[in-house]
Amino acid sequence: MTRTAPEPVRVGLIGAGPWARDMHAPMLAAGPQTNLTAVWARRPEAAAELAAAHGAAAAAGIDELLDSCEAVAFAVPPAVQATLAVRAARAGKALLLDKPLGPDLPAAIAVAEAVAEAGVVSQMVLTKRYHPATRAFLDRARDLEVTGARSCYLHGAFLGGEMATGWRLTEGALLDLGPHLLDLLDTAVGPIASVRATGDPRRWVELVCAHTNGAVSQASLSGSVRLPRARTRVELFGAEEELVWDSAGAGHQESWPLLREEFAAAVRSGVPGPLDAARGLRLQELIAMAKRDLAG
Template sequence: MNTPAPVEVGLIGAGPWARAMHARILAAGPETRLTAVWARRTEAAREIADTYGAVTAGSPEELFDRCEAVAFAVPPAVQAELAVRAAKAGKALLLEKPLGPDLASARAVADAVAEAGVVSQMVLTKRYQAETRDFLRRAQEAEVTGARSCYLHGAFLGGEFATGWRLEQGALLDLGPHLIDLLDAAVGPITSIRATGDPRRWVEVTCEHENGAVSQASLSGSVRLPKPRTRIELLGPGGEVVYDTSVIDHEEGWPVLRAEFAAAVRSGRAGELDARRGLRLQELIDAALR
């Protein structure tokens, strides 16, 4: 049986997340090969490209010409604009959350993906962990009356991830997609959602689910903790089902993400974590804000 050729991926973005994750993981292969990098800061793009033997593209269109798939590691507004162009160019998309800075831009990306018929996949990092998948399997077997959850860290207090859009939009748009995605998948489809508080400091989200369960989520990027904390407790008559990322080795998820994206590109069939899922999460966040 012949091994498929590595998917040639172009990377848009050269910030801390691009350096820490996208470039390193995509270049490591064997399922993918990093072929080109473009960023508005040419020197930053060149530094990444030179490290991994890729080309520094002079424009997004030049990057599109040098790859068959595009990975994004840029602010939501930039992703929303360039992802539409990449989809129209026929490129598969590896997309960050949130899909866009607002619902309209997220819908434009999802519509462009659907119209072009290209493969898309969201970088919802926790979904590629074995522990997360085991939790979701256990959740399907549980009768859930209610759920408590949190996603808390102090990245907004300073450092290279305290970037403009995160500080302006806060935890709901940045951390919310991860936790809302897991609650929607574990407890059941969310039918109503509302948020209170200040997303730049602390926000509480209450969800009502299709099966009658109620869940709550606490979100903050502005609290000092020894390490980021993500925890979900599903509670019901049969006992509790707990998910806690303190026991997870996050490095184990990246090869899974890479392999599943490459397999989707080669088969031409996206998985469940595609742009439509990204749009679903953006719709829920928009509803919570209203």
């Protein structure tokens, strides 16, 4: 008996900036698991241009976008995402959420609670977690007894260009890059119990994490250093040979098929994966620990 493939998930996109243009829109429009139905953005002309490029409609407002889709993807600043994600969840829409979940911990809690109360599927766009090389690294890490770990996420995007605007320049690397490394360290080494921080997130911030299994890990974060390419690296150490993951040569586009496939499968089954809003909230809790150190 021939099985009929599930209908593509109809996704509306909120946002029309660089990340929406370079990642969300082409990924969602490529299918076959998803169909980009509509785009809404604060700038109508940007939404219309992006929608036209991918065969979608430009929504005149949030209500029109919600009426056109069964899931909503977000490519907007954290404060905007936190507000509109609550609204979309209450409307019964599945959510494809960017990191961080919100601009601060109370906002992230509000999103996670709205998702739980509405019973909708949610998934975080922690792009690196969907790359085959990252999956292979984490599979190997499960068999290791890690004593300590070092990691970094460094680039110069805050020095100029499309990403050197708004909340990224105000909040810096901790809120923008921190979720990626904290997620990887928490998964590869073991659950993080506490985070200490020093430095300036707008220049360079250093994190030290204590894990529940007794391991200690370190993370260096900066978006304001001149490098030929972004550098993301995790090194695990213990009684066995070191295990290293490096993002060199691992482009975002290689993550899109699995990200899209897993989101669509979660929406159709009604069962979210491990990278849901609750995971995003946990990462925001860890960031809040670090921010308390920096504020002191």
